[in-house]
Amino acid sequence: MKNLGTETAFAVSAEARELECKGKKIYPFHLGDMNIKTPKRIIEATKKAMDDGKTGYCPSAGIPELREAVAKEEGKLRDLKLTKENVSIQPGGKPVIAKFILAFMNPGDEVLYPNPGYPIYESQIEFHGGVAKPYGFKVGENGFEIDVESIEKSITPKTKLLVFNNYHNPIGAGAGEEEMKNIAELCVKHNLVVLNDEAYFDICYSGKQKSIASFPQMFERTLILYTFSKKFAMTGWRLGAAIGPEWMIKEINRLNVNDESCSNHFIQWGAVEALKYCHKESKEILETLRERRDAACEILESIRGIKVIKPNSTFYLFPDVTDAMKNLGFDDVEEFRKFIIETTGVSFCTRNHFGTKIDGEDREYIRIAYSGINVKDIREGLLKFKEAIENPEIVKKWRESK
Numbered sequence: 001m002k003n004l005g006t007e008t009a010f011a012v013s014a015e016a017r018e019l020e021c022k023g024k025k026i027y028p029f030h031l032g033d034m035n036i037k038t039p040k041r042i043i044e045a046t047k048k049a050m051d052d053g054k055t056g057y058c059p060s061a062g063i064p065e066l067r068e069a070v071a072k073e074e075g076k077l078r079d080l081k082l083t084k085e086n087v088s089i090q091p092g093g094k095p096v097i098a099k100f101i102l103a104f105m106n107p108g109d110e111v112l113y114p115n116p117g118y119p120i121y122e123s124q125i126e127f128h129g130g131v132a133k134p135y136g137f138k139v140g141e142n143g144f145e146i147d148v149e150s151i152e153k154s155i156t157p158k159t160k161l162l163v164f165n166n167y168h169n170p171i172g173a174g175a176g177e178e179e180m181k182n183i184a185e186l187c188v189k190h191n192l193v194v195l196n197d198e199a200y201f202d203i204c205y206s207g208k209q210k211s212i213a214s215f216p217q218m219f220e221r222t223l224i225l226y227t228f229s230k231k232f233a234m235t236g237w238r239l240g241a242a243i244g245p246e247w248m249i250k251e252i253n254r255l256n257v258n259d260e261s262c263s264n265h266f267i268q269w270g271a272v273e274a275l276k277y278c279h280k281e282s283k284e285i286l287e288t289l290r291e292r293r294d295a296a297c298e299i300l301e302s303i304r305g306i307k308v309i310k311p312n313s314t315f316y317l318f319p320d321v322t323d324a325m326k327n328l329g330f331d332d333v334e335e336f337r338k339f340i341i342e343t344t345g346v347s348f349c350t351r352n353h354f355g356t357k358i359d360g361e362d363r364e365y366i367r368i369a370y371s372g373i374n375v376k377d378i379r380e381g382l383l384k385f386k387e388a389i390e391n392p393e394i395v396k397k398w399r400e401s402k
């Protein structure tokens, strides 16, 4: 158990809740959860499924109707020809991470994974006896880019797997076509098996999405993590899927039998409704998120010492706060976070909640999630944040109070 990690972001939630209980207004930018309601049609279809008696076990790979709907709809979006044999339904997107590691990694294998990144990759790799090897990002002409060169340099004969997360949590960035092509070529050249975490694939504000699984020779080595959580605002329903070649899906299905028998039966009928009929509703969710992104960026861009790249995907912003911290006399981003939450109620995670810094990283970042906070509170909170950064009296008073 010593090797099992966690999501330290939950500690920030607990801290925010404690302050809230003491009467402080909290602006929850730390949450990757959503305060948007699940579309009514999905709820109605799920209720009907319960009334119709879809309350027993179902096939461990998922009901065929849902596997077919995922294959058709998600295949189309990714330029992949899929059948239901390419889909294994899961109780959320997250279980795909552990199942991928269990099925395709041997103890001692090296696994490349993004850092900063979703903390569960490192946790599961190490828990199951693998060697977690982080790869980082650099700021290029088009914003954040994966440091492909550094990935290639770190590959050894023991490197067997690569985790790719597009669009990326916490950075919010999407890989460009060239970047994806380079990574795909690297995976083929070194015969790497790939976990392609596409939890945010549908949270893309403009242009057509592209999946790394659609590059030459990639589909047969790639397992896609798919989830209903974000696209249809269904985080608490716990439904997702693993999508991949049949040889991978067969193994994942065997894990399903061992782990949960099957995903929740009646919810799968709600998900069929979602994929078939809720295109309009998912667009509305995206528009709500776009409005929030624009409101948050507008204020962040105006703050002295803060650099923010407006991302085209996810519901996260990853501003560089190095200069703001310097201006206020902070060396430690955790102390900066505490100063902001205590003086303004604005609560966020920092880069350190998404893995240990890689050698050579010299900038400080925070993650602003706007999925669980409405536009009015985004503006109100970030204006307080701006004031705390630009008015030296506030930090002076806070330090005196310590």
Ligand SMILES: Cc1ncc(COP(=O)(O)O)c(C=O)c1O
Pocket (backbone or CB within 6 Å): 032, 092, 093, 094, 095, 118, 165, 169, 197, 199, 225, 227, 228, 229, 235, 239, 240
């Ligand atoms: C990168 C990434 N992958 C996977 C997941 C898990 O998604 P789900 O809530 O559907 O299990 C999340 C959730 O926030 C995520 O950020």
